[in-house]
Amino acid sequence: MNKLLAVVGLLLVCATPITTSAHELLIDDAGVSGAILHIDPNDDPVAAKPAVLYIDFQEHQLAEPGYAFTLTVTDPAGHSSSLPVTAESGSLTINYTFADKGLYHFTLDAIGRDADLPDRHFSFVQRIARGNGSSLTPIAPAWAESGAIVAGGGLLLLAILGVNNRRAIVASLQKPRG
Amino acid sequence: MKLVANLRFYILAKSVLLSLLVVSLLRTHAGSDSLFYLQAGQSFGYLAVLYLYLALLISPLLRLLPTTTFGEALKFGRRAIGVSAAYFASLHTLIVIGWELHGINSLTLLPNRFLVALGLGGVALVILLAQAATSFDSAITAMTFRRWKQLQRLVYIAGLAIIVHVWMIGSHSASTSVQITGFILLALLFGLEAYRFSQNLALKFNGLDHQELIITLAVTTWLVLIGGLLALPKLSPSLHNHQHLERHHE
Numbered sequence: 001m002n003k004l005l006a007v008v009g010l011l012l013v014c015a016t017p018i019t020t021s022a023h024e025l026l027i028d029d030a031g032v033s034g035a036i037l038h039i040d041p042n043d044d045p046v047a048a049k050p051a052v053l054y055i056d057f058q059e060h061q062l063a064e065p066g067y068a069f070t071l072t073v074t075d076p077a078g079h080s081s082s083l084p085v086t087a088e089s090g091s092l093t094i095n096y097t098f099a100d101k102g103l104y105h106f107t108l109d110a111i112g113r114d115a116d117l118p119d120r121h122f123s124f125v126q127r128i129a130r131g132n133g134s135s136l137t138p139i140a141p142a143w144a145e146s147g148a149i150v151a152g153g154g155l156l157l158l159a160i161l162g163v164n165n166r167r168a169i170v171a172s173l174q175k176p177r178g
Numbered sequence: 179m180k181l182v183a184n185l186r187f188y189i190l191a192k193s194v195l196l197s198l199l200v201v202s203l204l205r206t207h208a209g210s211d212s213l214f215y216l217q218a219g220q221s222f223g224y225l226a227v228l229y230l231y232l233a234l235l236i237s238p239l240l241r242l243l244p245t246t247t248f249g250e251a252l253k254f255g256r257r258a259i260g261v262s263a264a265y266f267a268s269l270h271t272l273i274v275i276g277w278e279l280h281g282i283n284s285l286t287l288l289p290n291r292f293l294v295a296l297g298l299g300g301v302a303l304v305i306l307l308a309q310a311a312t313s314f315d316s317a318i319t320a321m322t323f324r325r326w327k328q329l330q331r332l333v334y335i336a337g338l339a340i341i342v343h344v345w346m347i348g349s350h351s352a353s354t355s356v357q358i359t360g361f362i363l364l365a366l367l368f369g370l371e372a373y374r375f376s377q378n379l380a381l382k383f384n385g386l387d388h389q390e391l392i393i394t395l396a397v398t399t400w401l402v403l404i405g406g407l408l409a410l411p412k413l414s415p416s417l418h419n420h421q422h423l424e425r426h427h428e
Contacts, residue, residue: 023216027280034286034288058288127210140208143205144205146202151195151202155192155199158188173254
């Protein structure tokens, strides 16, 4: 029993996938400047709940007083509005509540106040899939469900194979090896 | 040895199937393509960290425990766990560079702190891949055990690079619960490694072969390592800590 637990325990070690969040690279329209977009919460905002967008520029001077920003968002219904931005330490902070599910188009214009500060224009799309509002068309391709079934079935088969061969596995551990 | 009697086969096969399961489940649930790539990239990153942590934990842990079948299984399976860590790290890199950052050319458009963090991740990946590529008995014979062992020791550099990489750009590094959990896990690993290091030193130098000396040396080494860990927030900025602090001030 102890040996069986030993083999099965090791086979099942760390089998839990973790769902997490990360960042998205934004490239300006001219393709010469980059920025990293991170959205709190978890890069997956919820409709009707406050979210914070952070934009971290490759060119730190963009978030300095030499630039003026205009951030425009167009919601799924096609209404556009301007959002206030806070520039500090090479990054922008924007507080925004996505009203409904759907696609939101953002355009960010960074206009240099002096002639030697080049203008930068970024645009990106944020899809809101969680929260209240009309449902979105599912985007999961057909292979995703099949893949989950194949992988789940494969893991189950592997566990059965391991249990059936537990004696051979334990015996192989006790053989001298290099 | 028959394949079905080889524990390493089960660990490696499980890793491949687990990666397929992660990709499929995320693809089914992610609200957008970009979110899918973000979540897949980080899931594989965290799996790589988890497997590497286990691979590192096994040696010092077994030093303290009596010999059991489970211990033997852990010792034998360690190499496959390390190869799995390299596999997940490769998937993480592939997704981050290939999709999240739209190709290797975009690296030039990244803010400096991301470049530094990605560079550290790259160093760790090269070490893990080199170790995975030489994880066969024939490779050890060809390299000689001494050289192979030297290559294995580079895993500590990889581990250090990964800690800073995750601290700098990991999305959850600003969360207090994640920081506390990470600190406890690392403190445990550092403690076990410090004790093993002290024992090895005592074996090498006869004059140190006293239990009190070994424990003093282990505690001192552990405190130095913990000090380094606690100094990390001062030494390298975390993007998310900075953002959360900004938000807190508002």
